[in-house]
Amino acid sequence: MNEQVARNVVLVRAIETADVGHTVLSDDDRKYATRSARELAAWQAADAHVAANQHHFLQQRAELILKRLGERTPAFGAFYKSAPGLKGIWLALPFLAFVFGAALDRIADPHRVDLLSAPLLGIIGWNLLVYLGLLVWAIVPAARKRKGTPLLQRLSTGKAALPRKLPAPLADGIAHYLASWSAMSEPLTRARLSRTFHLAAAGFALGAVASLYARGLLTQYVTGWESTFLDAQQVHALLSTLFTPAQTVFPFLQGFSLGEIEQLRFGTGTGAALPTVAGGERWVHLYGATLLLLVIVPRLLLATVAGFKARRLKRNFPIDLDQPYYRKLADSVGAGTPAVLRVIPYSYTLDEPRDRGLWAIAAAALGGQARVQLLPAVAYGVEPKDALRDTALNEAGVTVTAVLFSLAATPEKENHGALLDYLAKRVPRGVAVLLDESPLVERGGDQAGLDVRVAERIALWRQFCGFHGVSSHAVNLLQPDKHALELGAGLALPELR
Numbered sequence: 001m002n003e004q005v006a007r008n009v010v011l012v013r014a015i016e017t018a019d020v021g022h023t024v025l026s027d028d029d030r031k032y033a034t035r036s037a038r039e040l041a042a043w044q045a046a047d048a049h050v051a052a053n054q055h056h057f058l059q060q061r062a063e064l065i066l067k068r069l070g071e072r073t074p075a076f077g078a079f080y081k082s083a084p085g086l087k088g089i090w091l092a093l094p095f096l097a098f099v100f101g102a103a104l105d106r107i108a109d110p111h112r113v114d115l116l117s118a119p120l121l122g123i124i125g126w127n128l129l130v131y132l133g134l135l136v137w138a139i140v141p142a143a144r145k146r147k148g149t150p151l152l153q154r155l156s157t158g159k160a161a162l163p164r165k166l167p168a169p170l171a172d173g174i175a176h177y178l179a180s181w182s183a184m185s186e187p188l189t190r191a192r193l194s195r196t197f198h199l200a201a202a203g204f205a206l207g208a209v210a211s212l213y214a215r216g217l218l219t220q221y222v223t224g225w226e227s228t229f230l231d232a233q234q235v236h237a238l239l240s241t242l243f244t245p246a247q248t249v250f251p252f253l254q255g256f257s258l259g260e261i262e263q264l265r266f267g268t269g270t271g272a273a274l275p276t277v278a279g280g281e282r283w284v285h286l287y288g289a290t291l292l293l294l295v296i297v298p299r300l301l302l303a304t305v306a307g308f309k310a311r312r313l314k315r316n317f318p319i320d321l322d323q324p325y326y327r328k329l330a331d332s333v334g335a336g337t338p339a340v341l342r343v344i345p346y347s348y349t350l351d352e353p354r355d356r357g358l359w360a361i362a363a364a365a366l367g368g369q370a371r372v373q374l375l376p377a378v379a380y381g382v383e384p385k386d387a388l389r390d391t392a393l394n395e396a397g398v399t400v401t402a403v404l405f406s407l408a409a410t411p412e413k414e415n416h417g418a419l420l421d422y423l424a425k426r427v428p429r430g431v432a433v434l435l436d437e438s439p440l441v442e443r444g445g446d447q448a449g450l451d452v453r454v455a456e457r458i459a460l461w462r463q464f465c466g467f468h469g470v471s472s473h474a475v476n477l478l479q480p481d482k483h484a485l486e487l488g489a490g491l492a493l494p495e496l497r
Contacts (some may be wrong), residue, residue, distance in 0.1 A: 001055045001058070001059060001316075001317055001319065002314060002315050002316070002317060003185075003188065003313075003314045003315075003317045005055075005058075005059045005062070005317075006184075006317035006319050007181065008059070008062040008063060008066055008080070009058045009059070009062045009319065010177060010180055010181055010184065010319070011062070011066065011080060011173075011174075011177045011181075012061070012062040012065045012066060013177075013325050013326075014173045014174070014176040014177035014180060015065075015069070015169070015170060015173030015174070015177070016030070016065075016173075016325075017173070017176065017325065018169050018170075018172040018173035018176055019169040019170070019173065020169070021169070023167065023169055024069070024167050024169045024170050024173075025065065025069070029065070029068060030065075032064075033061050033064045033065050033068075034061060034329070036060070036061075036064055037057050037058075037060035037061035037064060038057060040056075040060040040064075041053075041056035041057040041059075041060050044056050044060070054321055054326070054329075054330050057329070057330075058321075058326070058329065061329070066080050069170070073166060073167070073170065075163035075164065075165060075166060076163060076166060076170060076174075078163065079163045079174065089155070089196070090192060090195075090196050093196050093197075093199075093200045094196065094199040094200045094202075094203040095203070096200075097199075097200035097201070097203040097204040097207065098203035098204065098206060098207040098210075099207060100204060100207065101123075101203065101204035101205060101206065101207025101208040101210075101211070102207035102208070102210055102211040102214075103207075103211070104119045104120075104207070104208045104211060112221055112222040112223065112224070113212075113221045113222070113223045113224075113280050113283045113284060113287075114224070114225060114226075115223070115224065115225035115235065115239060115261075115264065115283060116225045116226070116227060116230075116235065116238075117287070119208065120208065120287055120291070121242075123204065123205055123208060123291065123295060124242070124290065124291065124294055124295065127201060127205075127294060127295045127298070127299070128294070130201070131298065134302075152182070152186055152189050152190065152193070155189050155192070155193060156181060156182040156185045156186065156188075156189045157178050157181060157182050184318075184319065185317075187313060187318070188310060188313040188314060188317070191306050191307075191309040191310035191313060192306075192310045194302075194303075194306040195303045195306035195307045195310055198299045198300070198302040198303035198306060199299070199300075199303045201295065201299045202295065202296045202299035202300050202303065205291045205295040205296050205299070206296055208291065209287075209288045209291050209292070209296075212284050212287065212288060213284065213288065216280070216281065216284055220280070221280035221284070222280070223264060223280045223283055224264045224265060224266040225261075225264060225265060225266065226265065226266040232258060232261045232262040232265060233258060235261055236256075236257075236258045236261040239256070239261070242290060243286045243289075243290055245290065245293050245294065246286055246289035246290045246292075246293055247286075249289070249293060250289050253282075253285055253286060253289060254282050254285075256282075322399055322429075323399075324339060324365060324366050324399060324400055327339040327366055327367055327370075327399055328365070328366050328367040328370075329367075330367070338367070338369040338370055338371055339362075339366035339367055339369070339370040339371070339399040339400070340370070340371050340372075340373055340397055340398050340399050340400075341358075341362040341365070341366060341370060341371070341372050341373065341399065341400050341402060342373040342375065342395075342398045342400065342401045342402065343358060343372060343373065343374050343375065343402050343403075343404050343434070344375050344378060344388075344401070344402070344403050344404065344419075344423070345374070345375070345377040345378070345403075345404040346377065346378045346380075346403060346404065346405055346415075346416065346419060347377065347378065347379060347380035347406070347409070348377055348404055348405065348406045348436070349377055350374070350404075350477070353477070353478055354436070354438065354477035354478060355374070355477075357438075357475075357476070357477035357478055357479070357480040358372055358374070358404075358477055358480075359372050360480035360481075361434075361475055361477070361480045364480065364481075366399060366400070370399075373398065375391060378419060380415065381415060383418075384418060384419045384422035384423070385422065388422070388423075393423065393426045393427050394426070394427070394428055398429075399429075400429070400432060401423065401427045401429065401430075401431050401432070402431070402432045402433065402434045403419060403420065403423065403431060403432075403433050403434070403470075404434045404436060405433060405434070405435055405436070405461070406436055406439045406440075407435050407436055407437040407438075407439065407440045407454070407457050407458065407461065407474075408439040408440045408443060410457075410460070411460065411461055411464035411465075416464070417464070417467075417468055420433070420465065420468040420470050421468060424468065424469060424470060430470070430471075431470045432470065432471050432472075432473060433461075433465050433470055433471065433472040433473065434472075434473055434475050435458060435461050435472055435473065435474050435475065436475055436476065436477050437454055437457075437458070437474055437475070437476050438476050438477050438478040438479070440453070440454060440457060441454065441476070441478075442478075458474045
């Protein structure tokens, strides 16, 4: 699916997940959207002479839901129809760079060609450093470990201002969407930003070259150089190295000798050599050709590569359809493969009623066809690497990996925490924690204040799990319907935990 379709799908996902009480989107709204989207997807696929797939279904369903929400809440309709990000910056930066490059001659003397021009040498030197940095980034893996920045988030989502007077679930859903979308669209935004920066660098250099030639049409350049620390021999060596690529590619460019360099030194006293107005076009051509070869052409090539990457990501936006939310929708229309909930109990053996409750929770969270993969319990005090030595934690067919703790136990960093840390580093899709309250409820019986004790224990466990960077969800395996919605919401948005 393309970028716009993916944006709609992610927005609907965030809203449905945030609307736990179904106050913004009722059950009838969701069933109608699912049923209608299934039919529309089939018609769309038939017109295109292809088989209907999950992409078609999700696209139609998202459009139906967004249209209905927009009709009910005009402020939301204006929000989702607006284009995300800051579109104007992609064109404005290269244009402004060209203008600033053309204004370089205002920094130096506009009536002379300085052979040691600081602005022109600065452009070339800076770009060579950039190429070196790009080479290091491509070779050294550690250099590619980057995290999203506020700039990337702003470019992905724009001003990110929430519309006013929205229902609370709708406002929460938009907030979740903005956080999720900025992370998901980061590769596309990076590609666009890279393309823009390369175009801006090429535009800056092109502006400087255009300024050199344009001024030369109306002004007689005075040519020469001056330096406190460099002599003629050093300047000759520097310029020979600098202009060698241009003279190699364009052999018609006129060279220069050491004697000519000595004669072009600006005099500072009586009897010193005077600057010359002859041959200024030679140095303009040398600098123009050098900027073309070392800056403009490489930057345009890099911008082209980044542009191809951006177009590919825009047309085929990467979205993980194996997430529980999408798997559940696919199950509702008979598409895709059944979701798999892999459960790792810790010091906890499930009896038959609790096993049935676990399957019911999986069906509620991941779809009616979901399966449970219950692993042997990890014994208390056993090292995770020993207990899970024979378990393939990166198994491709697993949708969600969850650790099952009994709420009757209290969390311990050296045992429960060690298991969570071990799994968090080795499970690609992340880890969720299921906190079964049924043993604690059974033990408490009819004691007064039991609900308060259960709530306090849940809060303690959630704080502990949050410290270890995993999401936690209270469940009751003997009453699977009690916390089913909370489980579904948490697993549907693992990146927001």
